Amino acid sequence: MTxxxxxxxxxxxxxxxxxxxxxxxxxxxxxxxxxxxxxAIEAAGAEVVTVAVRRVDLDRSKETGILHHLxxxxxxxxxxxxxxxxxDDAVRYARLAREAGFNEFVKLEVIGDQETLLPDVQGLLxxxxxxxxxxxxxxxxxxxxxxTALRLEDAxxxxxxxxxxxxxxxxxxxxxxxVRTIKRRLTVPVVVDAGVGTASDACVTMEQGVxxxxxxxxxxxxxxxxxxxxxxxxxxxxxxxxxxxxxMPKREVAVPSSPLEGMLD
Amino acid sequence: MNDSIDVMVNGEPRMxxxxxxxxxxxxxxxxxxxxxxxEHNRAIVRRPRLGDVTVAAGDAIELVHxxxxx
Numbered sequence: 559m560t561x562x563x564x565x566x567x568x569x570x571x572x573x574x575x576x577x578x579x580x581x582x583x584x585x586x587x588x589x590x591x592x593x594x595x596x597x598a599i600e601a602a603g604a605e606v607v608t609v610a611v612r613r614v615d616l617d618r619s620k621e622t623g624i625l626h627h628l629x630x631x632x633x634x635x636x637x638x639x640x641x642x643x644x645x646d647d648a649v650r651y652a653r654l655a656r657e658a659g660f661n662e663f664v665k666l667e668v669i670g671d672q673e674t675l676l677p678d679v680q681g682l683l684x685x686x687x688x689x690x691x692x693x694x695x696x697x698x699x700x701x702x703x704x705x706t707a708l709r710l711e712d713a714x715x716x717x718x719x720x721x722x723x724x725x726x727x728x729x730x731x732x733x734x735x736x737v738r739t740i741k742r743r744l745t746v747p748v749v750v751d752a753g754v755g756t757a758s759d760a761c762v763t764m765e766q767g768v769x770x771x772x773x774x775x776x777x778x779x780x781x782x783x784x785x786x787x788x789x790x791x792x793x794x795x796x797x798x799x800x801x802x803x804x805x806m807p808k809r810e811v812a813v814p815s816s817p818l819e820g821m822l823d
Numbered sequence: 824m825n826d827s828i829d830v831m832v833n834g835e836p837r838m839x840x841x842x843x844x845x846x847x848x849x850x851x852x853x854x855x856x857x858x859x860x861x862e863h864n865r866a867i868v869r870r871p872r873l874g875d876v877t878v879a880a881g882d883a884i885e886l887v888h889x890x891x892x893x
Binding site: 654 | 853862867889
């Protein structure tokens with residue numbers, strides 16, 4: 559069912575000069591099989607799809623390559639630097655990814671802590687500066703710290719990607735204020751990356767006014783990834799539309815919805 | 824003189840024919856050059872040049888591709 563909504567008009571979502579048609583970006587990791595992954599991506603309506611760079615399995619004991627299952631003409635492949643703990647490693651992975659020949663975009667991760675996978679913001683800034691200078695369009699995975707986000711924007715990043723909560727945790731949006739503040743202060747797009755667990759998390763996140771969400775585990779680890787992908791698509795649209803429509807003010811006391819006049823004696 | 828040399832491919836020791844190029848190494852591993860990115864001693868070697876670069880003993884070669892990730 560489609561309802562014509564004349565009053566809610568969205569602005570285009572442009573990252574690094576590329577206009578995107580979906581505010582939901584998805585990862586390709588941890589699916590039980592590639593067919594489920596492909597169906598979930600389709601149900602999510604995603605355009606941007608992330609991939610990782612890893613060694614080829616020379617023994618062919620398992621086929622790990624993903625490109626047989628993702629049409630690069632249909633999806634915009636966004637390589638990540640997941641697993642990198644130093645700026646040098648992240649730059650190395652980004653350059654290898656670019657050489658694969660799809661585009662100059664990279665989702666930059668420089669991880670600082672094994673247990674929480676929280677970003678090393680110093681390494682992140684170093685790598686971002688190097689990659690921007692090298693012609694990359696950098697989408698930087700960071701925490702919800704405003705000052706780091708501002709520095710990443712100053713460094714020339716195409717988008718800043720604050721987390722909702724740690725990667726793969728499914729804890730939802732832990733710091734709405736921090737994410738909202740980053741969105742309010744930055745000019746480049748803000749895409750929340752990591753931590754969304756279910757549809758309500760996605761909706762609340764989009765209601766903060768951010769430009770989009772990137773998620774992976776929330777779909778891959780759902781009992782029904784395809785069903786969850788559909789739910790996430792609706793939730794992202796709902797949250798975005800609610801943000802544009804503008805919520806009512808919160809009040810500490812009740813305000814009746816029905817007239818006080820005309821009551822019986 | 825020995826006909827083969829030792830190199831490291833994806834972190835593992837491998838024997839390759841002396842004088843082999845990176846393109847020949849890929850062929851011997853049954854890898855499609857269009858499906859992998861080659862790093863030779865930390866420097867990326869672009870596809871058209873794979874046939875020009877000869878492998879030397881002790882070289883470190885990384886062969887990577889895209890896998891599922893978030």
